[in-house]
Amino acid sequence: xxxxxxxxxxxxxxxxxxxxxxxxxxxxxxxxxxxxxxxxxxxxxxxxxxxxxxxxxxxxxxxxxxxxxxxxxxxxxxxxxxxxxxxxxxxxxxxxxxxxxxxxxxxxxxxxxxxxxxxxxxxxxxxxxxxxxxxxxxxxxxxxxxxxxxxxxxxxxxxxxxxxxxxxxxxxxxxxxxxxxxxxxxxxxxxxxxxxxxxxxxxxxxxxxxxxxxxxxxxxxxxxxxxxxxxxxxxxxxxxxxxxxxxxxxxxxxxxxxxxxxxxxxxxxxxxxxxxxxxxxxxxxxxxxxxxxxxxxxxxxxxxxxxxxxxxxxxxxxxxxxxxxxxxxxxxxxxxxxxxxxxxxxxxxxxxxxxxxxxxxxxxxxxxxxxxxxxxxxxxxxxxxxxxxxxxxxxxxxxxxxxxxxxxxxxxxxxxxxxxxxxxxxxxxxxxxxxxxxxxxxxxxxxxxxxxxxxxxxxxxxxxxxxxxxxxxxxxxxxxxxxxxxxxxxxxxxxxxxxxxxxxxxxxxxxxxxxxxxxxxxxxxxxxxxxxxxxxxxxxxxxxxxxxxxxxxxxxxxxxxxxxxxxxxxxxxxx
Numbered sequence: 001x002x003x004x005x006x007x008x009x010x011x012x013x014x015x016x017x018x019x020x021x022x023x024x025x026x027x028x029x030x031x032x033x034x035x036x037x038x039x040x041x042x043x044x045x046x047x048x049x050x051x052x053x054x055x056x057x058x059x060x061x062x063x064x065x066x067x068x069x070x071x072x073x074x075x076x077x078x079x080x081x082x083x084x085x086x087x088x089x090x091x092x093x094x095x096x097x098x099x100x101x102x103x104x105x106x107x108x109x110x111x112x113x114x115x116x117x118x119x120x121x122x123x124x125x126x127x128x129x130x131x132x133x134x135x136x137x138x139x140x141x142x143x144x145x146x147x148x149x150x151x152x153x154x155x156x157x158x159x160x161x162x163x164x165x166x167x168x169x170x171x172x173x174x175x176x177x178x179x180x181x182x183x184x185x186x187x188x189x190x191x192x193x194x195x196x197x198x199x200x201x202x203x204x205x206x207x208x209x210x211x212x213x214x215x216x217x218x219x220x221x222x223x224x225x226x227x228x229x230x231x232x233x234x235x236x237x238x239x240x241x242x243x244x245x246x247x248x249x250x251x252x253x254x255x256x257x258x259x260x261x262x263x264x265x266x267x268x269x270x271x272x273x274x275x276x277x278x279x280x281x282x283x284x285x286x287x288x289x290x291x292x293x294x295x296x297x298x299x300x301x302x303x304x305x306x307x308x309x310x311x312x313x314x315x316x317x318x319x320x321x322x323x324x325x326x327x328x329x330x331x332x333x334x335x336x337x338x339x340x341x342x343x344x345x346x347x348x349x350x351x352x353x354x355x356x357x358x359x360x361x362x363x364x365x366x367x368x369x370x371x372x373x374x375x376x377x378x379x380x381x382x383x384x385x386x387x388x389x390x391x392x393x394x395x396x397x398x399x400x401x402x403x404x405x406x407x408x409x410x411x412x413x414x415x416x417x418x419x420x421x422x423x424x425x426x427x428x429x430x431x432x433x434x435x436x437x438x439x440x441x442x443x444x445x446x447x448x449x450x451x452x453x454x455x456x457x458x459x460x461x462x463x464x465x466x467x468x469x470x471x472x473x474x475x476x477x478x479x480x481x482x483x484x485x486x487x488x489x490x491x492x493x494x495x496x497x498x499x500x501x502x503x504x505x506x507x508x509x510x511x512x513x514x515x516x517x518x519x520x521x522x523x524x525x526x527x528x529x530x531x532x533x534x535x536x537x538x539x540x541x542x543x544x545x546x547x548x549x550x551x552x553x554x555x556x557x558x559x560x561x562x563x564x565x566x567x568x569x570x571x572x573x574x575x
Contacts, residue, residue, distance in 0.1 A: 023094065023095060024092050024094060024095055025093055025094075025098055025103065026090050026092045026093075027090070027091045027103075027106060027107045027110055028088055028089065028090045028091075028110070028128055029088075029089050029110050029111070029114050029124075029125075029128055029138065030086055030087065030088045030089070030124070030125035030128055031086070031114070031117045031121040031123075031124055031125070032064075032080050032082075032083035032085070032086055032087075032121060032122050032123040032124065032125065033083060033084065033085045033086075033087055033121055033122065034082065034083055034084055034085075034122050035084065036061065036084075036085050036087075040120060041120060044113065044116045044117060044120075045059060045087070048089070048113045048116075051112075052109055053091070053102070053105040053106055053109050054092070054093065054102070054106065056092035056093065057090065057091050057106055057109060058092070059087060059088065059089055060087070060088040060090065061085050061087055061088075062085065062086040062087075062088065063084065063085055064083055064084055064085065064086060068081050068083065069081045069082065072397075073144040073145050073146070077143065077146055077150060078126075078143070079123075079142075079143040079144030079145060079146040079147075080122070080123035080124075080125070080142070080143070080144050081144070082122050082144075083122045083123060086125065087121075089110045089113045089114065089117075090110070091103075091106030091107050091110045092106060093106050111134050114134075118137065118138065121141065122141075123142070123144060124138045124139070124141040124142045125142070126139065126142030126143060126167045127167070129142060129167040129168060130165055130166075130168070131165050131168060135167075135168050136168050136170075139167055139168045139169060139170065140170065142167060147169070150169055151169045151171065154169045155171065177209075177279045177302070177303065177375075177376060177381070178279065178280045178281070178302070178303050178305070178372075178375050178376065179272060179281045179283065179296075179299060179302050179303070179304045179305070180194075180197070180280065180281070180282045180304075180305050180307060180372070181283050181286050181291045181295075181305070181307070182194045182282055182283065182284045182286075182307050182309065183287070183291065183306055183307070183309065183350065184308055184309030184310065184356075185311070186316070187311070187315075187316035187317075188309040188310065188311040188316060188356060189309055189311060189356045190284040190285070190309050191284050191285075192356075193307075193309055193354060193364050194213040194282040194284050196361050196364040196368070197211070197213075197282060197364060197367075197368045197372060198211040198212060198213050198280075198282060200365045200368035200369065200372075200373075201279075201368060201372065201373065201376070204368070204369055204373055205373065205376065209279040209280060209376055210278045210279050210280070211278060211279065211282070212278045212280075212282070213281075213284065214271050214275060214281065214283055214284070215283075215284045215285040216267050216268065216271050216283050216284070216285045216286055217285035218236060218285075219270065220252070220253050220256070220267070221236060221242075221249070223252075223256070224245070224248070224249055224252045227252065228248070228252075230245055264288060264295075265295065265298060268283070268286075268295045268298060269298050271283055272298070272299050272302070279376065280376070289346070289347055289348060290347070290348035291306055292304050292305065292306045292350075292351065293348070303573070305351040305352070306351050306352075307350060307351065307352045307353070307354055308346070308350040308352070308354070309356050310353055310356065311355075311356045311357060312357060315357060352367075352371055354367055371426075374422065379415055379419060380419065380572070382415065383406065383415055383416055383419065383572065383573060384573050386405055386406045386409045386412055386415075387401050387402060387405060387406065387546065387573065388401075388402050389401055389402075390402055401516075401546065401548070403445065403515050403516055403545055403546045404445055404448060404515060406449075406545070407448045407449075413448075413449075413452050416452075416545065416572065417449075417452045417456050419572050420449060420453050420513065420545070420572060421456060423543045423571075423572060424436065424453070424457075424511050424541070424543055436457070436459060436509045436510065436511045436541075437504060437509045437510060438454075438459055438461070438503070438504050438508060438509075438511075439453055439457070439459060439460070439461050439462065439511055439512075439513050440461075440462040440464060440499075440510050440511070440512045440526060440530060441461065441462070441463070441464065441512065441513050441514060441526075442464035442465070442497060442514065442522060442525075442526055443463075443466065445514070445515035445516065446513060446514040446515050447463075448515065449514075449515055449545055450513035453511075453513055460503065462500075462503055462504060462510070464497055464498070464499045464529060465497070465499070466495060466496065466497065466498070467495070467497075469498070470499065470500055471500075473500065473501040473502065474499065474500060474501060475498065475499050475500075475501050475529050475532040475533045476496055476497070476498045476529075476532075477497055477525050477528045477529050477532065478495070478496055478525075479494065479495050479496065479521060479522065479524075479525035480494055480495075480521040480525075497525045497526070497529060499529050499533060501533055502533075503533070504530070504533055504534065504535055505533070505534040505535070506536065507536070507539070508534075508535055508539060509539045509541075510530055510535050510539060510540050510541075511540075511541045511542070511543055512526050512527070512530075512540065512541070512542045512543070513543050513544070514542075514544045514545070515544065515545050515546065516544060516545065516546050516547070517544040517546070517547040517548070517571060518547075518548045523544075527540060527542075543571070544572070545571070545572050545573065546571060546572065546573050547571040547573075
């Protein structure tokens with residue numbers, strides 16, 4: 001049956017004397033297209049036929065069918081699953097002309113069409129690609145989201161490039177260890193502080209780490225300058241010139257967002273990708289609420305923090321060149337509003353807040369040494385390597401990060417415990433009972449790390465367990481099932497969590513220690529239990545070993561990190 005199908009396929013038997021005739025040689029490159037009826041794609045294909053060097057050269061369009069996207073892009077190395085048609089560009093010449101100008105013209109025709117289709121195609125078929133330098137740009141679109149993973153496998157298992165004639169994979173990008181979002185009102189000094197922190201990280205790490213600062217608004221300024229003829233250099237470097245265009249810039253951005261609702265996410269990803277070779281990236285100019293929760297899932301494998309710059313209204317006037325109230329009369333309304341408005345009560349809690357009232361660089365430099373450099377410590381990087389990724393566990397479609405594996409590694413708990421304690425010390429506000437009255441944790445994963453911390457600090461461990469496992473008197477709350485449990489068959493949508501009453505009370509300072517923070521369902525239940533037991537919300541802090549931002553953003557508004565209600569919470573690593 002297979003041979004019958006093979007023989008009836010015109011692509012194999014009906015062209016240029018037949019597949020097995022041995023009369024011709026060919027050179028192919030294949031592109032995956034979503035909609036061939038779009039004018040730009042159709043025009044390229046028609047022009048390709050008109051410009052082909054000989055009648056033997058051709059395009060072959062293969063309809064993919066709907067089954068191509070039944071699997072996720074990450075399920076196989078192929079990765080190219082978002083297309084409707086495969087377009088095979090084929091240059092053909094007589095076999096006795098191998099190496100001749102005719103053969104070279106046919107191959108160049110293929111690459112000419114490839115260069116035209118590359119910017120607008122969805123993906124490229126990788127099996128055709130080889131060592132030709134012209135294939136390097138095509139390979140970047142050959143494996144979808146799997147490109148970086150395959151590049152690292154190539155680097156790890158073939159460091160001497162023995163497989164030199166395989167698809168040309170790029171060198172693996174240097175992992176971006178830390179992305180820091182610098183937010184605040186106009187005139188607060190976001191760019192100024194970010195530049196100081198860039199210098200501080202490179203100086204205090206003695207060149208071990210590289211850092212860069214980028215404004216996310218630069219992309220909008222470039223597009224605005226192209227559309228209006230405004231001076232881009234002035235927009236980027238001259239504050240007075242930028243303020244003159246602020247109203248028009250704001251209107252331009254609003255119109256863009258109406259047409260492209262995902263614009264802010266696109267800008268964030270583009271900025272992150274443009275600085276992939278740096279260890280630390282500071283992004284300024286973000287106005288989004290809860291930016292870490294909104295965007296960190298777009299850069300898996302990177303740790304994302306945010307720093308809110310706070311500055312007095314008077315100082316912001318001065319930095320904007322407005323040193324008395326009357327000076328604002330000649331400014332656009334949007335500028336006046338941004339400058340005059342007192343810092344609002346944020347609907348989320350930034351990772352850090354930096355008071356930028358002073359002059360000079362000393363305060364910002366000290367802030368970087370105390371709060372930012374610890375995120376680059378070798379111990380933290382080593383701890384991350386102890387958390388393996390297990391695909392399709394506990395069921396197909398789930399990528400499981402085995403956080404508890406830390407405890408199974410030699411030196412894992414001794415490495416993790418002081419890191420947790422450092423976060424606890426930072427989380428406790430001045431005047432809070434030190435180090436803490438108690439550690440609280442729920443079964444089962446949290447116990448592994450919480451018991452080690454409680455023993456290290458020599459303070460009680462409050463045990464939170466499922467219904468019926470602790471004697472009375474009890475405080476009890478209903479808890480929604482955790483992310484993985486909730487998705488599993490046979491698990492109740494709601495469970496009950498309990499803890500003993502009387503072990504803590506008013507005035508006690510409690511630190512909740514857990515293994516992971518995903519949707520926040522478990523931590524919300526723990527905090528409600530502590531409140532019922534008499535602990536004040538102001539005295540609750542949260543420290544977790546690992547956070548999974550992709551689940552946080554999926555549940556934002558119901559269980560998002562800014563809805564926990566606690567004044568401070570920290571995580572050691574980010575998954």
